[in-house]
Amino acid sequence: MGIAIFNTYLVLLFVLVHFGIVRFNLFWKASPAIVLVLLMFGLLVPMGWGAPQGDALVVRNAVSIVPDVAGEVTDVPVVANAPLKAGDVLFKIDPTPYAAQVKAIDAQFKLARTRLGQMTQLYERDAGRGFDVEQRQSEVDQLSGQLESAQWNLDKTVVRAPSDGYVTNLALLKGARVANLPLSPVMAFIDTSVTIIGVQINQIDARFIAPGQEVEATFKFAPGQIYPGRVESVLQAIAPGQTRTSGTAVMPSAIEAAPFVVRVRLDDADFTRRLPAGSAGTAAIYTEHLKPTHIVRRVILRQLAILNYVNPF
Structure with missing residues (x-):
């Protein structure tokens, strides 16, 4: 401009x-x-x-799906990139060994309760010892906990979607064997319940930005279009300003004025849901200062929106 x-x-x-x-x-x-x-x-x-301007990026939370139990996969009913609701079945693990464990512990639990009832009756008739009653009660409590744990394992043979979203890059097939290892996820689940739009603003331009200010954004995904919104928050930390506990002295490094990230929300909720994760664009934030410059910024942003038809970068 x-x-x-x-x-x-x-x-x-x-x-x-x-x-x-x-x-x-x-x-x-x-x-x-x-x-x-x-x-x-x-x-x-x-x-x-x-009226600072910066690059915008659409981000969604990703969940690495790791089963809580190990076993052979018997069914994978989901389709990659198909919308799912919270609680929909992602895949199933062979429940046979876990069901057998539940059955075995349940049988022991029932027998322990019967013995506890018998010992209690004898104790009430002054024909038994209180220690025997306490011992049988302890056995019942232990088996109750084991039965609850075994039932939990059985329930976890059906792996469900943690929220609304979709599975991407699906490679899991029936017959595969999965393990409950944190470093061995079996599929990636993209959470669509929350869409995050972040805008990078240079530090020298971020001084007047505050929640609630007007925002306009354009995306490569929708060239020629301008979408209004509002500032939600200015993130109060970026990686260069983060410290971690360690056993070493401070390691000096080159200091750079990395951009701050501003989280914004678009007014068009339907369009926000349709934006693929990773969609890139440009956004302008209109503060309460130097308002005459807002006119020029609006013109520049609309020029960029039109150039999105031909500019792939």
């Missing part, structure tokens, strides 16, 4: 000089440099403070 304004001035100056409307004296010869300085420090730099 700055280049367009400057070139427009040069063309206008050429026309005025060519038709003799102004004399091409020292002032008019120096005027392009003067206009360039005024344009830079009177419009472009203040526009970065009052």
Whole structure:
């Protein structure tokens, strides 16, 4: 936009000089440099403070699906990238050994309860010892816990979707054997219940940004379109400012002014849900400062939206 304004001035100056409307004296010869300085420090730099612009990215939470029990996969009813609801079955594990374990513990539990009842009756008739009653009660309690754990394992042979979303890059097949190892996920589940849109803003331009301010965004996924929204929050930490507990002294590193991330929410909820994770674009935030610069920023953003038809980068 700055280049367009400057070139427009040069063309206008050429026309005025060519038709003799102004004399091409020292002032008019120096005027392009003067206009360039005024344009830079009177419009472009203040526009970065009052209406900062940055790259936008659509992010969704991903869950690595790791089964709680090991076994052979007997069924994989899901289809990759098909919408799922929370609780839908992702895959099933052969329940036979877990069902047998439940049956065996349940039989012991029933026998222990019967013995506890017998010992209690004998104790109430002064024909038994209180210690025997306590011992049988302890056995019943232990078997009750084991039965609950075994039933939990049996229930976990059916792996369900943790939330609304979809499975991507599905490679799990019937007959495969899975294990409950944290470093061995069997599928990736993309959570669509929450869509995160982050905008990177240079640190020198982020001073006036606050929640609730107006936002406009355009995406490569939807060229030529402008979508309004609002600022949700400014993330209060980025990786360079994070420290971790260690047994070593501070390791100095090159300090760079990495961009801050601003989380925004679009007004069009349906469009937000349709945005694929990883969609890239550009967003502008309109603060309460230097409002005259907002007009230029809106024009620039609409130019970028139109260029999205042909610019793949």
